[in-house]
Amino acid sequence: MAKIEEHAPALKASLNDDIGEEKRLEMYRLQVEIREAEQRAFDLFLQNLVKGTSHLSLGQEAVAAGFAAAMRPGDLSFCTYRGHAHTLARGVPITKVLGELMQRDIGLMRGKGGSMHLTSVDHGVMGSYAIIGAHLPIACGAAWRAQYKGAKDVSVCFFGDGTTNIGAFHEALNFAAVWKLPVVFVCENNLYMEYTPISDVTAVQHPAADRAASYGLERIIVDGNDADAVYRSAMAAYDKARAGGGPSLIECMTYRYSGHSRADPAKYRPEGELEKWKERDPIKLYRERLKQFGIGEETIFRIETDVKREVDEATEECKAAPPPSLDILTTDVYADGGFAWRN
């Protein structure tokens, strides 16, 4: 509680318009889309139309929007089980995401992956990984391919604060630094590893940034509730990666409004903490930002209405869609399309 101000410095709106109206509108739209789709996923859970588990990014929308908006087509995203936001941010249709959560045939992976494994290779979403830390080395490998091939794409790897305490994090950071790989590691520090405050279980105050020096990297902490700040930080890291300058590690300070997963009512939070963070809600902040740059209420309202309609339409489309056909149970285990292990 006492650390909120320190973790999330007050918004200092820069009137230097280095980002531009088009990009800002895109980022606002993405944040609203993530908010509405995540809220819908939660509501559908309560109706038992989304099953299994689900890890929402409510409150963390600016991180996904800022990093995705700064990407070029061809850049690659590697996400965690809290990956709906990053998947939507790359332009994957809402119907595909909700359809997967609702176990429909029109889902992104036809129900074979589920909420924790959203993948859309066509959109550069190279997978959502449910084993903590696993995808950091994988992102290194994709970046190695870019380096080897002389391609200019960047691999961007998102993970939570809890990931900074697993071995794969440290292996990947060292590996990427030694090989100078075009990879950007993004820690979304929402203050809790699952149910426990990250500060209770970590030797340093900033779980990612305070480790950067160990790998010869710059200590970068960003206001993760300010999409502009996130965007600028992303652009700098991508430019560095594309120029052959190697990896970056960026810690974004943010906060999740819901529990760790749907099973978690988040009772462990101190009273008033959630409310305090909601005063700095990323969407609320960004709405004000748009107004500062002269964007009218009408434009903002139209974005919000359009997105809400799209989420409603996607929901209805998914509700009407059939479940996956049973014949896919045994497909795509091996590259021949099947699961044969013997002759």
Add this chain to the structure above:
Amino acid sequence: MAELTYRDAVIRGIAQEMTRDPDVVFLGEDIAKAGGVFKATVGLFEQFGPMRVRDTPISEQAILGAAMGAAMTGLKPIAEIMFSDFIAVCFDYIANEFPKSRYMSNGQVKCPLVVRTGNGGGARFGAQHSQSVENWCMMIPGLKVVAPSNPRDVIGLMAAAVRDPDPVIFFEHKSLYPTKGEVPDGEIVDTLGTAKIVRPGKDATILALALMVPRALAAAEKLKSEHGIDCEVVDVRSLVPIDTQTILGSVARTHRLFTVEENPRLCGWGAELVSIVADEAFYDLDGPPVRITTPHIPLPAADILEDLALPSVDRITDRIQRSLNT
């Protein structure tokens, strides 16, 4: 035709594939400048350069993760895990990442890579550097698993593994590295999922893998010369996919089945094959199938103890002779 060691066959197999396809890259600990701790990668760094043959830190998760990321995006990596025991420290990639990415993504993600690793006992290295762990990988849907027993198969199966669109775990046997065998000139490409009858016989079928193949062959010679028992020895070679037709065909001719497995007893590959034979060829059998394995113990370091643990030529010979004479 040339005589080559198993170790040099590894080098030739990798070189053959790296020469053929510029997307084949190779990473691991000490594999580049040092030429590998088993000297099974000597000269590759010099031949293919630092961008394709890369030394890594002692970071097995980073090695396998990086191989996967490269494979997903278009390269054909070969990753070395120095000792197969170390698979335990990067098992997430073997168990959760490589084999499930295609299925979970409904076919979107591809993972064409090879993990080659030094497997097996006989070097007096003790319990953490001597294990036969093929069964750790065999049980996971989505993986392919091979274990060559001779230099020719090393090259042919390496080529097949590198060209295969699925993740392949390639078990090289440490005690076979210095052994020699005849290898034809030119390109060698084998087929995964094919067992080989390496000694025809009519009285019993012996299934063996890797180091157990030469031991089974030696036992078969003894059984023939000392007891007049004529054994057929099948080199299983590939555990996934597995060539059950060759095995079932052999049992249909000999009517007896023995497996020789270096792994500790429980859940060894032989158990699966005995189960298949019991299920599908029960009435071909004239007696109970017998598994000859290492006992359910960690491997000891002392030579007399390790030799006692692993199936030896004498133990194989004795066990088969006793079974057939009762």
